[in-house]
Amino acid sequence: MGGQDAAPWSEEYRQETYRALGSYEASRAEADAVFQDLAAQSGVSWSIVNPASVIGDSAAHRFGDAPAGDRRFTKLGGIRTFEVGKxxxxxxxxPGLPVNADTWAPVVTAVGHARAVDLPGLGMSAGRREDWQSWLTALVTETGARHLVGHSIGAAxxxxxxxxxxxxxxxxxxxxxxxxxGHPPRTARRPALTRWYLRRKPPKRWPSG
Structure with a gap:
């Protein structure tokens, strides 16, 4: 993911984030923050990558989909913000998780007069979840954003x-x-039952060719 504030999370901030984002998104954000903190303490350099195996595209960061001039960092609400498009x-x-603005480059290109912007703490933007309110205010009051397209957590x-x-x-x-x-099926909420079921279900053979 990248972009999270590497500072250790306080218990109060952790609870607030899990309430706001839900367990899945919050756990990813926390894991990313922990990773950055450990990397900084160890002096290990790192780069931001969205693996193709995660987003289902062989070109995970599709730098070629938008002209170089249409990829930029800006200051929005005091936060260093990454955006793609006009x-x-x-x-x-x-964009929501686990993708970022670059992944949406083909969409904004097809739509035309559009852009994709990474939220604070997501993708390649700096900041944290607690910056969203002031950042969103700046987005809609200072940059002319009139039509918001929210994906996953970006929808919230x-x-x-x-x-x-x-x-x-x-x-x-x-x-x-x-x-x-939708809520996951009952078996997905009961790992022991799921394991029992999968051990007893024969593998399905698909015809070749």
Whole structure:
């Protein structure tokens, strides 16, 4: 993921983050922060990568999909922010996990007058979850963002921004919002039962060719 604040999390901040993001997204954010903290203590250099095996694309960071001039770091709400696409475009994609703005480059290119912007603490943007409110305010009041496209946890950020600034946001598009995902099947919530079932289920053979 990258971009998380490497400072150790306090118990209060941990509880707040898990309440806000849910266990899955929060655990990924915490793991990333722990990794950066350990890397910094050990003096180990590292780089940001979204593995193709995670996002299902052979070109994980698709640098070639957007012209070099359409990939930039900006200051938004005092936070170093990474974005892809047309600067100042009214349609703004807020990527969720585990992808980042680069992954959405083909979409913003196809849409046209659009951009994808990494939330604070996600992708290649600096900052933390607690910076979202002021950052979102700057996004919609200072950069002309009128149509917010939120993906996964980015959908929650888009809803928050539209709720707080309904006079500035004209349109919302939610892509796989994490808070509307269906509950997992009962077997997925009972690992012991799942293991028992899989041990007894014969493998399925697919026809060759």
């Amino acid at each position: 600067a100042g475009a009214p349609t703004v994609v807020l 950020a888009a809803v928050d921004a539209a709720t707080a600034h309904h006079d500035a946001v004209d349109q919302l598009t939610l892509v796989s919002p994490f808070f509307l995902q």
